[in-house]
Amino acid sequence: MFTYDILARQGRARAGLFHTPHGDLETPVFAPVGTQATVKTLTPAQLDELGASLVLANTYHLYLRPGDGLVAEMGGVHEFMQWPHPMLTDSGGFQVFSLSETRKIDDEGVTFKSHIDGSTHRFTPERSIQIQENLGADIIMAFDECSDPNDHAYSRTAMERTHRWAERSLQAHTRADQALFGIIQGGVEPGLRAESSRFIAGLDTPGIAIGGLSVGESKTEMYATLDLIQPLLPEDKPRYLMGVGTPEDLLEGVRRGVDIFDCVLPTRLARHNAAFSPEGRLNLMNASFAHDRRPIDAACTCYTCRTFTRAYLRHLINARELLAGTLLSIHNLHALTQLMKDVRALIRAGTLEAQLPELSKRWENNAERQPSKEAT
């Protein structure tokens, strides 16, 4: 279990198969975010139809509500939300740092207040792993501390703590049917990133996560960091770039050897009336679409584009009908899952590098800079 077969390579990009208890995961892959054990506004049947394979759920949110004990009692998060394919949970660390107004970090763990009712809670590496074992996702994360990328001193402290917490997470982990990934930190400082990459790569884990990116640094810094990390990682483990992202960032990530991505962007944009398209990101609230008989993207094969005009979508938005969010979520998620499917085919055919300029052009102006990684 949890072996990673590389089926084809092109440059640093890889097409692979990651074997999990809930089926083989084809990579590169984009994972929709199901924060509270639901990808907002979509049924599992709709997710399946749009081509999703891996779904992420948030440990922090499910711990607070409905509680990881209840999820375990219901048979785990797959059974609870009825998602039959692979799932991933994060460690909860990122949400503690971004959502809780007050928190106290020490070397043992973090004490924080719930964003829901202000009650006090404490996460340690051991507790995070215990919660993630209760949730029961296929891929789980070591507890980590994400620093401000522009604060060098803090980035070092957080990185060192992340390394100790990774070791403790591994120690605490008992379920053989879950793949625990360590997380590389170190901000955008090359020395720290290299040190963290070597440390995390040296741990006995079936995969490696890259944290602390898409949190406020520039695109140039993010790509340079990925360039620096890639040669330091073993070839036979999947690499997961957390919280990324935009169509452009997915392509740039794949080129730099990334295998797994997740981001709230497609569903969040959908709830704000925005759709990915080859014309650039469309805001369908715009009156210019009122009489537009075209689908969002004539080349797209999603349910929304096969079925509805921009005029209808614009009407739903204008009339504040919730179906708009559902239909745009279907489209935006399909766009990214289909993009990764196309990329996998191109890597296998050995034509990714040749096609990249056209692919990048097709998806430009869809998200010049992703919104800061959200926690909900």
Added chain:
Amino acid sequence: MFTYDILARQGRARAGLFHTPHGDLETPVFAPVGTQATVKTLTPAQLDELGASLVLANTYHLYLRPGDGLVAEMGGVHEFMQWPHPMLTDSGGFQVFSLSETRKIDDEGVTFKSHIDGSTHRFTPERSIQIQENLGADIIMAFDECSDPNDHAYSRTAMERTHRWAERSLQAHTRADQALFGIIQGGVEPGLRAESSRFIAGLDTPGIAIGGLSVGESKTEMYATLDLIQPLLPEDKPRYLMGVGTPEDLLEGVRRGVDIFDCVLPTRLARHNAAFSPEGRLNLMNASFAHDRRPIDAACTCYTCRTFTRAYLRHLINARELLAGTLLSIHNLHALTQLMKDVRALIRAGTLEAQLPELSKRWENNAERQPSKEAT
């Protein structure tokens, strides 16, 4: 077109086929309400899967937003919302009387202000028909005035105006591919109801609607009114009881010769966390469902009941996830479409009367009294 074949009778109940340009409609039938050219939170694919056949859209709402001209330009309401099966529009009268804060009625028509932006508009029978021809539903309604059932003098005035407006609606109607129904009014006054039934039955229309019920009168008054109307109507036209309703009222309506029903109740209850069930109406927000592994109704075959536990639905509600409204809408609409399907089979088998006590018992306590007919 628009002939009505009665396939079987049991007592006053009928099982029939109403032929429309968008297919044959099996009756008795319950129509979900798609106020703004969308049944709230559901895709047409989900509506189709749950067994809906006829969908209602509101003339008042679509006239104001996006405008009936735009809907016509997009090919009509079927094409606009991508519903391939029969559709029905109301006349707009009821919404003008219930939603507009100020309105002025005269014998020619009604002047009212939009509930959206306060702008002034005027509906006449001719205008209502013109709008409904633009929308293009299969079944359309004569412009009518719904009175307070407890105000006898007003009920007479409104009924007489409704009759003159029905004649003018018929005069104005030009599309042969739309079935225009006249509407019986008269409050709960037997003399007025009988007079209105005879008048509307005497018009050359392919169907007859019963308005002014489920608007504040008692259940006893409603059933007595249906008992009084039924023998006065021709057998060969479908009868449509507007704005009804609850599982119990559907059964009592069918027994009294009603063929078509519509109501916002199932979708409105869904958005308020309530589900029809043989245990009575469930409020799934209730903490008692937190650990409940059962579906809403073990005997129900809808997607929601085939897939999810009450515990998961309760979590979605508690976490304010919109998917809850979608999944409960699927269940509640399926419950009523399936109930009508079962009733059709019982009428054809000649066993409706024998099964009614059990059916009524199964659905009791699901809506002791429906909320007053809503306009949105």
